Amino acid sequence: MSIKIESKITAYEVAKPEDEAKKESNVTAIAPLLERDDILVGQTYKIKTPHSEHAMYITINDVIVNHGEASEHRRPFEIFINTKNMEHFMWIVTLTRIISAIFRKGGDITFLVEELKAVFDPRGGYYKKGGKYMPSIVAEIGEVIQKHLVSIGMMEGQLQTEELIAKRAEAEEKLGKEGVANGAQCDKCSAMAVVRLDNCNCCLECGDSKCG
């Protein structure tokens, strides 16, 4: 590396090797980022919201970590979102860059799902095909990431305890599909799945229950 000297030299000092060593020891080691292979496997998910006439295509590519070892597993490396809708272009680029950067840092990334799913659109949410309420497009992107993490075994899907399965059946019988779809938001898991059953507010997603 060369440095251009712009001002007049008035004094000088010869750098000693130990000064260099001191400088180097100030460097804090950070965990290495995940490395990208030339070819990645991935999945593309389509989401279509009533807020926009164009669909969104979300691609999540994975890397294989610890290839050939017993601990070999897939984990997401990057996310791309394609849409013809230019209205959202700037924040989508921002979001995909930040999410990809978090993917590459490694470690636990499931918190991303909770954060995104808790985002509300002040203009109001919408119902997906099948009746599930989405509080915003961002929340649906969170849901897509969750679906992907479940598919590669990094996250548990919908809890399937006997108690919850029974509660879901009971809720559908008493409140109907419409009533179940109109659940309130859960304080614990952020799902729009809290319904009133037997004088209790019960979340059909995580089982959290408050009675009285």
Ligand SMILES: [Zn+2]
């Ligand atoms: Zn819940």
